[in-house]
Amino acid sequence: MSTQRAAWTFVTPALLVIGVFFGLPVLAAFVLSLTDFDLYALADLKNLRFIGLTNYFDVLNTPLFWKSLLNTTYFVVVGVPLSIGASLGAALLLNSPLARCKGLFRTALFAPVVTTVVAVAVIWKYLFHTRYGLINYVLGHVGIAPIDWLGDVHYSMPAIILFAVWKNFGYNMIILLAGLQGVPQELYEAAKIDGASAWRAFRHITLPSLRPVLLLVGIITMAGYFQLFAEPYVMTLGNPLQSTYSVLYFMYEEGFTWWSLGRASAIAFLLFALILVATRALLHVARRSGEET
Amino acid sequence: MNPRLARALVNGVLIGVSTIVLFPLLWMLSVSFMQSGEASTFPPPLLSSHPTLANYEILFARAGMGRYLANSLAIATAMTLLSLAFNLSAGYAFAKLQFAGRERIFQVLLGALLVPVQVAMIPLFLLMKWLHLVNSYGGVIVPGMAGVFGIYLVRQYARSIPDELLEAARIDGAGEWKIFLRIVLPLLKPIVVTLAIFTFLASWNDFMWPLIVLSDQQWQTAPVALAALSREHVQDNELMMAGSVVTIVPVLLLFLVLQRHYIQGLLLGSVKG
Numbered sequence: 301m302s303t304q305r306a307a308w309t310f311v312t313p314a315l316l317v318i319g320v321f322f323g324l325p326v327l328a329a330f331v332l333s334l335t336d337f338d339l340y341a342l343a344d345l346k347n348l349r350f351i352g353l354t355n356y357f358d359v360l361n362t363p364l365f366w367k368s369l370l371n372t373t374y375f376v377v378v379g380v381p382l383s384i385g386a387s388l389g390a391a392l393l394l395n396s397p398l399a400r401c402k403g404l405f406r407t408a409l410f411a412p413v414v415t416t417v418v419a420v421a422v423i424w425k426y427l428f429h430t431r432y433g434l435i436n437y438v439l440g441h442v443g444i445a446p447i448d449w450l451g452d453v454h455y456s457m458p459a460i461i462l463f464a465v466w467k468n469f470g471y472n473m474i475i476l477l478a479g480l481q482g483v484p485q486e487l488y489e490a491a492k493i494d495g496a497s498a499w500r501a502f503r504h505i506t507l508p509s510l511r512p513v514l515l516l517v518g519i520i521t522m523a524g525y526f527q528l529f530a531e532p533y534v535m536t537l538g539n540p541l542q543s544t545y546s547v548l549y550f551m552y553e554e555g556f557t558w559w560s561l562g563r564a565s566a567i568a569f570l571l572f573a574l575i576l577v578a579t580r581a582l583l584h585v586a587r588r589s590g591e592e593t
Numbered sequence: 594m595n596p597r598l599a600r601a602l603v604n605g606v607l608i609g610v611s612t613i614v615l616f617p618l619l620w621m622l623s624v625s626f627m628q629s630g631e632a633s634t635f636p637p638p639l640l641s642s643h644p645t646l647a648n649y650e651i652l653f654a655r656a657g658m659g660r661y662l663a664n665s666l667a668i669a670t671a672m673t674l675l676s677l678a679f680n681l682s683a684g685y686a687f688a689k690l691q692f693a694g695r696e697r698i699f700q701v702l703l704g705a706l707l708v709p710v711q712v713a714m715i716p717l718f719l720l721m722k723w724l725h726l727v728n729s730y731g732g733v734i735v736p737g738m739a740g741v742f743g744i745y746l747v748r749q750y751a752r753s754i755p756d757e758l759l760e761a762a763r764i765d766g767a768g769e770w771k772i773f774l775r776i777v778l779p780l781l782k783p784i785v786v787t788l789a790i791f792t793f794l795a796s797w798n799d800f801m802w803p804l805i806v807l808s809d810q811q812w813q814t815a816p817v818a819l820a821a822l823s824r825e826h827v828q829d830n831e832l833m834m835a836g837s838v839v840t841i842v843p844v845l846l847l848f849l850v851l852q853r854h855y856i857q858g859l860l861l862g863s864v865k866g
Contacts, residue, residue, distance in 0.1 A: 306769030307690035311698075314683035314739035318702070321717060321736035326708055328716035357769065390610065393602045398596075400602040405854060408611040414848040414855070416798045418816040419837035422823045423621045426830050432633045435621065466614065474856055476865050516863065529708055534820050548801075549710055554806055561715050568712045575709060 333565035342559060355566035356478050359393040365567070367542055368550040368575075371457060375546070376525045376578075379461045383521055384514070386465050387472035392506075406477075410470035417467065421534035424463045425450065428535075450536050451544040460544055468524075472517045479513035480506070484500070515586045519579055526575050547571050618841070624648070625835040627772035633679050647778045648835035656832075658839060660811065661818040664730070666843075668814060669778060671797040676792050679739035684747020685777055689754060691767075699748075702741045714805060721806055732806040733814070737796065743788055746862050750784040753778070764793075769778045790851045797844050 333355055335348040340347040359365050390409050394402055395571035407548050412420065436446045449459040483506060491501045507514075532538050538545035547567065555564030619720045620639070625648055629639040652658045686692070688701050717736060718727070726732040754777065762772045778785070803814045810818070819836050827830055848855055 303690055304692050304767060305697075307692035309685035310682040310769075310773070311692075312692065314679040314744060315698070317736075317739035318680060318705070318741065321720070321738075322708075322713050324704065324709075325713035325716035325720060326705075327720075329712050350839045372658070391613075393603060393607050393610070395689055396603045399607055400599040400604055406613055407849070408615055410852075411845065411848075411854075412614060414798075414820075414844055415618070416792055416800075416816050416837075416844065418800050418820050419840040420617065422819065422833050423617050425823070426618070426624075426833070427617060429633075432635060432637050432639050437635075437637050464711050466617070466831065471859070478860050520863070523709070527711065530820075533800075533804075534823060535643075537824075552801070552805075552848045554832055555715050556718075561719070565715050567713075568709070568715065572709055572712050576707070581633045 324412050329565045329568060332562055333569055335562045337562040338559075339559040342561070351401070351562075355563045356570070359566050359570065360565060363543065364545070365547075365550060365570075368545045368547045370524060371542075371544060372528055372546045372548075373455055375461060375528050376522055378458075379464050379525050380518065380521050383465045383469050384472055384517060384527075387471050387476055388510075388514075390469060390473045391480055392502075393394065394477055405475075409473060412467050413470040415467070415529045418534050420467060421463065421531055424459075424466075425535050428459050430438040443449075453541050456536055456540055456543045460528075460535060463531060463535070464525070464528075465544070468521070474515055474519060476510065476513060483509040511586075512533035513591065515582070519582060522578060522582065523575050526571065526578070547574075605865065610614070618845075621834045621837050621841075624831055625838045627831045629829065629831055632834075633828070645759050648832045649839075651832055652835050656822060656836070657810075658815070658818070658836060659816045661813055662810060662839060662843075663706070665797055665814040665816075668733050671730065672737050672796045673792045674791050675734065675738040676743055677789060679763050680743030680788060681747055681781065681785065681860075682773065683739065685751045685781070687744065687774060688751035688755070690746040691779075700742065706741050711801065714802060722747075727806055728809040728812050728866045733796075733799075733803050736802075737792075742862060743792065745780065746788055746791075746858060747784055749861055751781060752778055757855060763796060767792065783854065783857070786851060787854040790847060790855050790859050793847065794844050794855075797799055850851075 318567060334352060336348060336349050336351050386411075394406055394409075399405065410463075413427070427435050430436060430446050430448045430451065433449070436444075436451070440446065447455055450453045487505045487509075488501055491505060496504070527547040527548055529552065531551075532544040532546055532549055536544045538549050548571065551564050551567040551571070554560045554567060623640055626644040626646070627638070627648075628645055629647070631638060670714060719731045721727050721736075724731075724735075724750060727733060758776060759772055762803055767775070797814075798816065799814075799819070800816050803817050804820070806812045807817060810821075811866055813821070819833075819840055823833055823837055
């Protein structure tokens with residue numbers, strides 16, 4: 301058997317699976333988004349009509365879509381910096397030469413990442429309970445009146461962000477920790493000799509060295525946060541007053557509650573486009589600020 | 594700052610932050626042993642005055658949690674084994690075997706990582722319906738049998754295998770499959786463990802696709818069933834915590850045992866090579 305033929309027998313099964321169950325559906329989703337595929341078409345394909353970009357215009361004319369987009373953007377714009385900030389803080393602590401039992405702390409801080417999002421969302425739902433929740437109980441000790449976390453439009457999204465930060469910060473913490481360990485020690489020693497403060501060393505040595513890692517982590521986290529779904533599904537059902545309704549939640553409801561599969565596909569593509577644009581924008585900003593420094 | 598004070602400060606903050614981070618998990622465990630209604634009192638108790646296993650009994654005897662956990666276990670195990678077979682062979686070929694279009698195909702695969710998985714979900718559901726795989730283990734397992742991330746991970750690792758080793762085996766007349774099974778696989782052992790734990794955890798924790806494709810209760814995985822239970826039993830705080838415990842503990846234990854491999858995979862997967 302030639303190497304070439306062997307190679308194909310090695311890669312073909314995986315390529316077939318990815319092609320048939322991912323590549324093909326992605327292409328089909330685009331075609332589907334140009335049709336009025338609904339419950340009737342599901343029953344009989346003869347009812348399927350090609351309607352061009354109508355689904356896209358329809359979705360863009362639906363106030364609930366804009367609401368879900370606004371909510372998702374809120375989650376991304378506030379949640380991503382908070383998550384990365386928490387990751388960086390934790391990584392700096394773990395990287396400190398003064399820290400003891402680093403392995404133990406690392407495991408503890410990473411644990412939420414491997415937990416099941418649905419199960420921990422259920423826990424947090426009770427922690428956020430207005431009357432019996434421990435969060436309000438603790439806040440009560442510092443004189444803050446009980447907050448209706450998941451029932452008040454002003455607090456529902458912050459509550460979900462808080463939960464998401466807790467659940468996810470450990471992932472980036474590990475990547476940033478590896479980045480910190482790659483910063484040459486001589487730089488810090490030189491800064492110390494020059495009498496630079498810890499803050500200045502952080503600003504002028506640590507942050508610039510971490511730039512590529514921070515950019516990578518930022519892009520991955522942002523793309524992930526745009527895909528907000530399970531948290532509101534379990535904790536708030538998108539409420540109160542649809543203040544936690546996300547774009548994917550909208551897609552799920554359109555597709556699998558109302559069976560408007562054409563419209564749902566259009567929503568999926570709009571989300572995809574949004575993620576691409578946001579990623580490009582982030583890269584652009586990073587490049588420009590890189591030129592300035 | 595005085596070095597002893599600085600040390601106390603750093604370690605103090607680490608202890609404080611770790612306690613806050615672990616607290617929800619410990620609280621879940623504690624509440625799961627409370628009497629029904631005990632957690633919904635003020636001030637909220639941290640420990641039960643009369644610990645009980647009643648919540649777990651209800652969970653398994655009446656809510657059918659055993660079935661859901663078995664579903665999760667079956668699906669995650671099958672997915673892990675199948676994706677190992679598919680991703681290991683493909684990842685190795687992309688790293689070490691020459692074939693026409695290799696780099697091109699790999700670039701296309703990496704490009705696919707940009708597409709959110711949810712874009713494929715709607716047509717995938719129709720495809721699964723057509724294949725009669727909706728409401729079956731297959732509906733979850735089949736689309737996840739191979740993945741770009743897994744192939745990428747294996748390829749990164751397999752590139753360190755020296756070509757001379759493979760050439761020597763070929764000169765000795767060994768076939769490509771024999772080389773793969775006898776020489777390559779043993780060398781790939783660390784990445785096999787990494788990929789296995791990654792796939793198992795991702796499959797166990799997955800929510801959106803199983804929610805879509807497993808609407809029939811008897812096939813549901815633990816997270817999907819738990820989400821449904823939490824909507825029905827909003828007031829049953831203690832019961833729900835028991836449900837969360839049995840869903841989380843298996844993956845948490847697996848992670849604790851194999852965390853070195855998990856973290857290695859996380860780093861290998863996030864650093865572009």
